[in-house]
Amino acid sequence: MLLMSIGLYVFYTEIRPTVIFGLREDYAQAIPYQQVPVGLKSLKAEDCGDCHQEIYEEWKTSIHAHAYTDPFFQAYWKKDGNVWVCLNCHTPLENQQPTLIQDVPRGRVEKAFEIPNYRYDQAYQQEGVTCAACHVRDGVILGPYDDSAAPHPTRYDPSFRTTQICYRCHNVVSGPMQFYNVGPCGTYAESEGEFFIKERGFTCQTCHMPEVKRPMANGSPIRYGRRHLWRGGHDPDMIQKAVAVQVQSDPPTPGPGDDVTLTLTLINAGAGHKIPTGDPDRFFSVDFLVKDATGKVVQQQTDTMGRWIMWHPVIWEVYDNRLLPLASRDYTFGYELPRTEKGWSVVARIRYHILTDDQHQMLIDRYGLKSEDPYVFTIYEQEFPLDATLAAALDQPDNHPELGCAVPKRSEGVHLPTGMS
Numbered sequence: 001m002l003l004m005s006i007g008l009y010v011f012y013t014e015i016r017p018t019v020i021f022g023l024r025e026d027y028a029q030a031i032p033y034q035q036v037p038v039g040l041k042s043l044k045a046e047d048c049g050d051c052h053q054e055i056y057e058e059w060k061t062s063i064h065a066h067a068y069t070d071p072f073f074q075a076y077w078k079k080d081g082n083v084w085v086c087l088n089c090h091t092p093l094e095n096q097q098p099t100l101i102q103d104v105p106r107g108r109v110e111k112a113f114e115i116p117n118y119r120y121d122q123a124y125q126q127e128g129v130t131c132a133a134c135h136v137r138d139g140v141i142l143g144p145y146d147d148s149a150a151p152h153p154t155r156y157d158p159s160f161r162t163t164q165i166c167y168r169c170h171n172v173v174s175g176p177m178q179f180y181n182v183g184p185c186g187t188y189a190e191s192e193g194e195f196f197i198k199e200r201g202f203t204c205q206t207c208h209m210p211e212v213k214r215p216m217a218n219g220s221p222i223r224y225g226r227r228h229l230w231r232g233g234h235d236p237d238m239i240q241k242a243v244a245v246q247v248q249s250d251p252p253t254p255g256p257g258d259d260v261t262l263t264l265t266l267i268n269a270g271a272g273h274k275i276p277t278g279d280p281d282r283f284f285s286v287d288f289l290v291k292d293a294t295g296k297v298v299q300q301q302t303d304t305m306g307r308w309i310m311w312h313p314v315i316w317e318v319y320d321n322r323l324l325p326l327a328s329r330d331y332t333f334g335y336e337l338p339r340t341e342k343g344w345s346v347v348a349r350i351r352y353h354i355l356t357d358d359q360h361q362m363l364i365d366r367y368g369l370k371s372e373d374p375y376v377f378t379i380y381e382q383e384f385p386l387d388a389t390l391a392a393a394l395d396q397p398d399n400h401p402e403l404g405c406a407v408p409k410r411s412e413g414v415h416l417p418t419g420m421s
C-alpha cells in the first residue's frame, strides 16, 4: 500500500507529462534579449513597416502576428495553467516575456524557477511571432541577401532560403512517457521530404511565402522576395490547395431499386507534408448525405482522417491515418435506391476541422473561448442526382478540380545570392 502510494506520488509529480512535448535545447529557452539595431527607432513590427510597408501589411494578416492573441492559443494556454514554455514559440523573444527562467529542475516545466523580467514589454508580447523573432540577432538584421543597402546593419544568412528557419518552432520532440512518432506541431519532421521537398527542391517558403517581385523597402530596387503570408489551416483557400477530389459511381447511371456505390478519392496533391499537419486536433471529415425529393437527409455516413492521441495518464498515439504528400485514399458509400420514388440525390462533402465539436465546447465552457471563432471549413461540396443523369454530373469539371496546390513554378532570372540557385 505504502509502496503503491509512493509510486503514484512519484508518477504524478515526476513522470506524468504536464505539457504535450519534451524540451529541445533551442526552444527550451527564449531567444535572448535583443537590442534595437543602430539606425532604427524600435524592434516593433509597425516601425519596420515604415519602410517595409507591404511586408508589414502581409505579416499583420498572418497567424504569426496573432500567435499570442489567437483565441485558440489563449484558451489552451489557460487550460495548461499559462505555463511559460508555450511562450518560447508563441512570443519567442525574451523582450516579449514576463518572466525569466532560471532553472528547470529535472526537465519538469511546471517546476521551473522563474523571476520577473524587468525588460518585459507587454505591448511587444501582443506581436506574437514578430519580425525580430526571425530577423534580429545581436543588434543586426539577418536576411536572405548579400548585397542590400539598408539604413540598418544587415547580415546575409543562408538559412532564410532553407527550411532551417522554420525548424525551431515547427518541430517538437517527445518527452518522457510520450509515445508518438512525430511531435504535436511537428510539420517539419513530417515533411520527410518525399516528393515536394526532395525531388522538387521545395522549401516551406515555396508554398507558405509565395514569391513576389517588388522593392523590399520603399524606394529600393526591385528584387525577388517572398510574401509574408503563412496561410495554413485557418484559411479555407489554402486547405483547398492541398486537396484534389474525385467522385465515381457504380453503376454510373443508376435506376430505381439499384444498389449504388459512390467512391470519393481524396488526394494530398498540394502539401509538402501530411494533411492535416501540425496541431494534433486538426482533422478532415468526409460525408455522404442521401437526400430524398424534398431535400430531407435520409442517410448519412461520416469518415474522418487525422490522428488520435490518448493524453492521459501517458501520451500515446493510438493511430494516425493522415495522408502523406501525393498519397490518396478512397472513401466508399453504398445505398439502395427506393423502387418507387424519384428525385433523390447524394451530397459528397469534405470538411476541415480546427478541433472537434466537443473540444470546442469545452474551451468555450471552461477556458473563455468565444463561440464566434470559426473552426470548421467546408473544403468541397457537390450534390449529385441519383438517377440516369449521374454520369454526366460526375463528368463536370467541378468534380475534377485542378490538381491541388498552386505548385508554384520556379522563376527565371531570380536574384539569388551565389550558390543558392
Ligand code: HEC
Residues within 6 Å of the ligand: 040, 042, 043, 044, 045, 047, 048, 049, 050, 051, 052, 131, 132, 135, 141, 142, 143, 144, 145, 146, 147, 148, 149, 150, 151, 152, 154, 155, 156, 216, 217, 220, 221, 223
Ligand atoms: C528607415 C527604413 C527602414 C526601416 C525602419 C527598416 N528597414 Fe529593413 N531595410 C531597409 C532598406 C532600404 C533595405 C535594403 C533594400 C535593398 O537593398 O533592396 C532593408 C533591408 C532589410 C532586410 C534584408 C537584409 C538582407 O541583407 O537580406 C531585412 C530582412 C530587413 N530590412 C528587415 C527589417 C526589420 C525586421 C526592420 C524592423 C526591426 C527593418 N528592416 C526596419 C529599410 C528599413
Ligand code: HEC
Residues within 6 Å of the ligand: 063, 064, 066, 067, 068, 070, 073, 088, 089, 090, 092, 129, 133, 134, 165, 166, 167, 168, 169, 170, 204, 205, 208, 209, 230, 231, 232, 233, 234, 235
Ligand atoms: C518563432 C517561432 C516560429 C517560427 C520561426 C516559424 N513559425 Fe510558423 N508558427 C509559429 C506558431 C507559434 C504558429 C501558431 C500560431 C497560432 O495558431 O496561434 C505558427 C503557425 C504557422 C502556420 C499555420 C497558419 C495557420 O493558419 O494555421 C504556418 C503555415 C506557418 N507557421 C509556417 C511557417 C513557416 C513556413 C516558417 C519558416 C519560414 C515558420 N512558420 C517559422 C511559430 C513559428
Ligand code: HEC
Residues within 6 Å of the ligand: 045, 048, 049, 052, 055, 056, 059, 064, 129, 130, 131, 132, 133, 134, 135, 143, 144, 160, 161, 165, 205, 209, 216, 217, 224, 225, 226, 227, 228
Ligand atoms: C517566421 C519568420 C519570419 C518573420 C516573422 C518575418 N520574416 Fe521576413 N523573411 C523571412 C524569410 C524566410 C525571408 C526570406 C524570403 C526569401 O527567400 O526571399 C524573409 C525576407 C524578408 C525580407 C527581404 C525581402 C524578401 O521579401 O525576401 C525583408 C525586408 C523582411 N523579411 C522583413 C520582415 C519584416 C518587416 C517582418 C515583420 C513585419 C518580417 N520580415 C517577419 C522570415 C520571416
Ligand code: HEC
Residues within 6 Å of the ligand: 163, 166, 170, 187, 188, 191, 196, 197, 202, 203, 204, 205, 206, 207, 208, 231, 232, 233, 234, 238, 239, 240, 241, 242, 270, 271, 272, 273, 274, 275, 276, 277, 278, 279, 282, 405, 407
Ligand atoms: C507543396 C506545398 C507545401 C510545402 C512545401 C509545405 N506546405 Fe505546409 N501547407 C501546405 C498546404 C496546401 C497547407 C494547407 C493544408 C492543411 O492545413 O492541412 C499547409 C498547411 C500547413 C500548416 C497548417 C497546419 C494547421 O494546423 O493549421 C503548417 C503549420 C505548415 N503547413 C507548415 C509547413 C512547414 C513548416 C513546411 C516546411 C517543412 C511546409 N509547411 C511545407 C502546403 C505546403
Ligand code: HEC
Residues within 6 Å of the ligand: 019, 020, 027, 070, 072, 073, 074, 076, 077, 078, 080, 083, 085, 086, 087, 088, 089, 090, 168, 169, 170, 171, 172, 185, 233, 277, 278, 279, 280, 354
Ligand atoms: C516548439 C514551439 C512551440 C511550443 C513550445 C508551443 N507551441 Fe503551440 N504551436 C506551435 C506551432 C508551430 C503551431 C502551429 C502548428 C499548427 O497550427 O499546426 C502551434 C499551434 C498551437 C495551437 C493552435 C492554434 C490555433 O489557432 O488553432 C495552440 C492552441 C497551441 N499551439 C497552444 C500551445 C500551448 C498551450 C503551448 C504550451 C503548452 C504551446 N502551444 C507550445 C509551436 C509551439
